[in-house]
Amino acid sequence: MNRKKLNQYKGCLSPIQIADGINAAxxxxxxxxxxxxxxxxxxxxxxxxxxxALAIEEAGKPSILRQLALARNESEAIEAWRDYRCHTRKxxxxxxxxxxxxxxxxxxxxxxxxxxxxxxxxxxxxxxxxGFYTDCLGxxxxxxxxxxxxxxxxxxxxxxxxxLAASEHLATxxxxxxxxKHLGPVWKGHPSWMRKALENWYxxxxxxDLVPKDxxxxxxxxxxxxxxxxxxxxxxxxx
Numbered sequence: 107m108n109r110k111k112l113n114q115y116k117g118c119l120s121p122i123q124i125a126d127g128i129n130a131a132x133x134x135x136x137x138x139x140x141x142x143x144x145x146x147x148x149x150x151x152x153x154x155x156x157x158x159a160l161a162i163e164e165a166g167k168p169s170i171l172r173q174l175a176l177a178r179n180e181s182e183a184i185e186a187w188r189d190y191r192c193h194t195r196k197x198x199x200x201x202x203x204x205x206x207x208x209x210x211x212x213x214x215x216x217x218x219x220x221x222x223x224x225x226x227x228x229x230x231x232x233x234x235x236x237g238f239y240t241d242c243l244g245x246x247x248x249x250x251x252x253x254x255x256x257x258x259x260x261x262x263x264x265x266x267x268x269x270l271a272a273s274e275h276l277a278t279x280x281x282x283x284x285x286x287k288h289l290g291p292v293w294k295g296h297p298s299w300m301r302k303a304l305e306n307w308y309x310x311x312x313x314x315d316l317v318p319k320d321x322x323x324x325x326x327x328x329x330x331x332x333x334x335x336x337x338x339x340x341x342x343x344x345x
Contacts (some may be wrong), residue, residue, distance in 0.1 A: 116187045117180070121282035124175045128168040128277040135164035135271035142264045151260035152251030156237030158263035159230055160198065165270035166196035169275070175282055176293045194227035195233075201226050203266045233259070281316055 119127070139163035146155035167190060176187035189195040198219050210216055218224065235241070237255050242248055288307035292299040311317045 114191065116183050117185055118177055118183045119171075119174060121279045121286070124171050124282045125277040127171045127278050131164050131167035131171070132271070132273055132276075135161050135167075135267070138164060139267040139271040142267055146260055146264045150235040151257050152255035153201070154237075155260040155263045156234045158260070159200075159234035159237070159268040160229070162263070163193060163268035165267070169199075170196065172282075172285060172289075175232045175286055176290055178290075178293070192213040193231050194272050197227050197230045197271070198224075199270055200230050200263070200266050203262075203269060230263075233263070258339045259283075271340070278316060280314065281311060284310055284314075296329065 136217065138157055142154045142161060145151075145157060157269035162219070170186060170190045174183060176192070177186055178181040179324055201219055201224075202216070205216060236249060237251050240248060284307055288303045288310070289300065292303045306319070310321050
């Protein structure tokens with residue numbers, strides 16, 4: 107059998123390719139979160155935790171693809187693809203639920219998610235590995251998944267994955283084109299410029315009926331925060 111290795115693409119993408127990638131990631135994140143929930147209900151806590159970590163990673167891809175849409179040269183495109191294929195760059199959102207529980211509501215409240223010095227991404231990646239594999243750790247101690255991944259941890263991760271994978275919104279070419287229109291000129295510029303660009307992008311999206319007009323606007327989120335609904339491991343929401 108003639109086998110050929112598939113080369114990983116590292117160039118720029120068109121708006122339609124970006125939208126397709128975002129939608130594929132969201133569909134797969136939801137699939138993985140649902141599978142993790144089934145395993146959780148069956149009592150397979152280590153595998154449920156590891157699958158939840160994978161779902162969180164998939165749910166983190168859309169934000170990186172939006173960065174790729176704004177790449178101004180080959181170097182920035184390569185950097186975005188490096189983040190896209192890095193486990194710890196995709197799983198930063200797993201701290202979201204904890205931040206919300208501590209009162210985070212506005213955009214600036216979520217800055218810890220993107221702190222380059224945080225060890226949370228590495229911790230989740232380690233949990234994912236421990237849920238799948240045996241390993242020799244510490245002072246030659248053998249780890250076994252069912253002995254190191256407890257039910258409470260698995261439930262927390264599955265709940266987080268279910269929340270992050272819950273979006274039903276499908277990205278469109280127009281949405282990405284507007285994203286580039288508003289964010290492109292200020293990309294990696296002053297934070298206040300980027301916040302204003304986010305507001306303008308979302309406002310135009312609402313004007314074109316690409317997002318519901320009755321939802322909290324981006325400006326409201328940035329300035330005053332929003333009330334988030336919690337979602338359990340089965341996808342049920344509540345206040």
